[in-house]
Amino acid sequence: MIMFNYQQTSQSCVKCGKCIPSCTIYNIHPDEVTSPRGFIDLLGAYQRGELELDKNAKDIFEKCFLCTNCTYVCPNLLPTDQVIENVRAEIAQKFGIAWFKRAYFFLLRNRWLMDWGFALGSVFTPLLFKNLPKHQSVKPRFKLPLIGERVFMWLRFKSFMESYPEETLNSDRENPRRVAIFIGCLANYNYTKIGDSLMEILKELRIDAFIPKKQQCCGAPAYFTGDFPTVDKLIKQNVTYFESFIDEVEAIIIPEATCSAMILEDWERFMHNQPEWRERIARLLPKIFIASDWLYHKTDLLKRLEALSVKMDKSITYHDPCHARKVLGVFKEPRALLGANYKIVEMSDPNQCCGFGGVTLQTEKYQYSKKVGIAKTKMIQETGAKIVSAECSACRMQLTNALDHEKIDVEFAHPLELIAEALKARG
Template sequence: MKPTDLPSDFSLDSLIAEANRCVACGLCLPHCPTYRVTQSEADSPRGRIALMSGVAGGRIPMNERFALHIDRCLTCRACESVCPNHVRFGQLIDGTRAMMASPSKPLGGSTQTPKSWFRRWVEHEVIGKPTRIDMLRPLLRFYQRSGMQKLLRKSGLLGKTKLILLEAQLPRIDKPYSLPGGSNFSGSWQAVYPATGQPRGEVGLFLGCVARLTDIATLNATIVVLNRLGYTVHVPPAQTCCGALHQHSGDRQTAAQLAHRNISAFDGLNLEAIISTASGCGVQLAEYSILSPSPGSKESAAEWEAGNGCAGDMLPSKRFSAKVMDISAFLAIAEGWDGITLAPLAHKISVHEPCSLRNVLRGSASSYALLARIPGAQIAPLAGNDQCCGAAGTYFLDQPEVAKVLLHDKIAAVNASGARYLATSNVGCAMHVASALREAGSVIEVLHPVTLIARQMNVTSRI
């Protein structure tokens, strides 16, 4: 099954039909993180499917107890990767959450998890508005470099609020890459970074929302590595959040609106690929072709798909999704490596495989292939790669108890690995794991494979 195989609509009938494809064989149970933690059938994939089917069929109520088990799902989609009947669990869980969040509540009940006014404001007024995220960057840099961060952490003013969980994950905030000899007064990335040396093609870079603030090192490294290989990198300024956060919380309207904006931002560029450095974003981008038009918009489904109205042309959403590639996957097939020399690295690198990369994109092998280019490096998979780290977007905020258990197991595996570096391809996983390692005083560095490649190219001094 591929993301493009999924239907674009979702209704009670389609939910029931998809749920009925589950034969309750139980092969998914040992792969489900929440089932391993709670040992509750209701927190397993087949248990949740039974609950969804029961609610859709009117046999059980859509109440708070139902919502508890649905909300506990990490949407890691490990169950999809092992299901012999290819049940599309991602579609089921997202569609169910959309029903739970719907003001009309087609099945009745009060199940929407209340959010603070600050949380709602951030999701609607910051996450999907890149210019506002860019405005936060100098403020956070001042916060860290002025000593305010250390003072706040020592003061304990944040107490046990969710803000303390967010603040603890905050890495060092860097500046967007500026071309040598140039100045970037906009506070964000430049629209185009020309290739150096022999031109080999043009690609687009997707920045995301959280990553453009907290994973700048990876985005900068991606640009310089691609440039060195001969690829011109386009960074459309109109791009925005991928919409995964909204999609997984049931806000399909906002997710579709963000998708439409990103498709439009990259439209018209002659690109070989649209590069994603965060596998969680990569999944969402790759599944744009299955999203419905924004429910609140005036456009019809036909208009959503027709886009530029070119008869016989590939649908814009499918054309966009077909070009989406994880940076490691692209670099694994990229040209230009013959002229590149990487410095040796006599250390062990453990590779963490994010759920989105492993279970949906099926691209974990590319990370190993990319890191294998580093002479002398000892590369090995992290034990327990088939289990989620507990970050899962905002899951660590919404379900801190389960997330803490999963993180504990992951940190134990990292400490037992004997590695100096932990390479991971998703910003959420990196921040989640790195914060726990920092708190424990560990010297193990968490970074993206492409960042390590840039270091061994000796190009990070330019960033």
């Protein structure tokens, strides 16, 4: 477990209140207790022995969206998100983890079973869900446990990794370039068009694509829930596997903000008390990138898109995933790539969290997630754009559901899907 000095963090808070207006949960549940300075005050009291880690405290700490808005504006750079992630591990140890979360994390630890489970689920999906092809999603035909009437992602019979060979050769043999793709669970099993689009872009760039078939989940869902043993296992499996091919590729590119932030920021931090693994992770990180960052800085894709002289007739608005903009500092790159062929209309606050929040907020505390999502859709609607884009499938699932709930006719598309569409449009 990552150990934090909660009291030190609490004492470092100057109570300036800059975090309050930016806090996702506070904006829809205005209670000082569930605000960044409220969270860290309670954690300080807990470490001093003045607060019991009971079910009431559990309820409070599970309301945080971990959007990192507070850390982004804090003058003392207090790691509010990290201390909450840590106390959630203590909560998990004390109270256990709900059965459906344990089942999900078991699948994450066993990819062969997840492959089989998603394939089987896709067979029965038409019985329970109606298809929404425009959104690459499905909607329940009637209320279902945990899901209710929410729009849900497609269940594919064949995943992205199962749809392609491990090696796809595209490059000039005299000057070969080769990258590995870490696809992420949602893009692998559900929104497979993301991976298809990335493969098309790499073909255009004449770069070989290596799809490591033994890659595991990055561990983010378990990490945000407090299941640290699962996180430890998944990190070590991935690191060992990455080491087997890292010298043979130019980069490992990831088309998902959450996976990228988990690997680039949280893996090394998580292993702070396991120096050997921390060092092994550090040796990998220089070659790991979120897709838009790598495509913008390491290829001539922007020049190719500008040379198309194609202006798509669809206006788009761009939503900044919390893990892309605030954690990785990536927000200009996708806009530059998209702006070459699309008209971009900015929201009043593109940086506002969409409200996905992780497994707990999507299930046990969905009422809060729903309110945040609806607020974000109002911003999207005000732009008049026909498409909202974000480099994150969790944001996609959240916003697609909120847009459907509010009956707003706006489509969601990943930046890679839009870029691939522009490349095809040149005729």
